[in-house]
Amino acid sequence: MKNLSLTTLLFLAVSTCSWSQQYKTAVGIKGGYPSLGGLDVKHFLRPGFAVEGTIGGFSNTLLISALVEVQQSLPEPTGLDWYAGLGPILGVTSGTYILSVNGVVGVDYTFQDFPLNLSLDTGPVLSLSPFGFGWGGGLAIRYAFK
Numbered sequence: 006m007k008n009l010s011l012t013t014l015l016f017l018a019v020s021t022c023s024w025s026q027q028y029k030t031a032v033g034i035k036g037g038y039p040s041l042g043g044l045d046v047k048h049f050l051r052p053g054f055a056v057e058g059t060i061g062g063f064s065n066t067l068l069i070s071a072l073v074e075v076q077q078s079l080p081e082p083t084g085l086d087w088y089a090g091l092g093p094i095l096g097v098t099s100g101t102y103i104l105s106v107n108g109v110v111g112v113d114y115t116f117q118d119f120p121l122n123l124s125l126d127t128g129p130v131l132s133l134s135p136f137g138f139g140w141g142g143g144l145a146i147r148y149a150f151k
């Protein structure tokens with residue numbers, strides 16, 4: 006009985022954690038914190054493993070962020086994935102340089118019959134220069150290339 010329960014648990018874990026992706030590359034805009042808005046690109050290097058980059062800013066501030074993300078599909082609804090990632094944020098504002106580390110966890114939805122991708126994420130931001138800690142997040146709207 007114990008082996009049957011362990012086998013059932015293993016089967017459920019493998020079947021619900023299948024690596025997937027709904028598109029190869031998506032290009033659009035992303036807004037939120039720490040960057041109030043910018044151009045965003047997400048590209049899958051292999052199934053379940055993507056890189057995302059955003060260039061944007063606010064006022065007199067320019068920010069460039071890069072994320073390395075793992076992504077898995079959720080069982081329902083079709084097209085909905087979750088992802089988690091980590092990466093640096095580099096920027097400049099009025100002669101001051103910005104260096105931060107950003108962590109994200111979020112959801113990603115791609116429409117099945119229309120090349121539109123939406124993602125919503127949140128996570129901690131550790132600023133190394135100038136030193137500080139915050140919580141960020143973002144909403145991206147992208148055109149998905151399959």
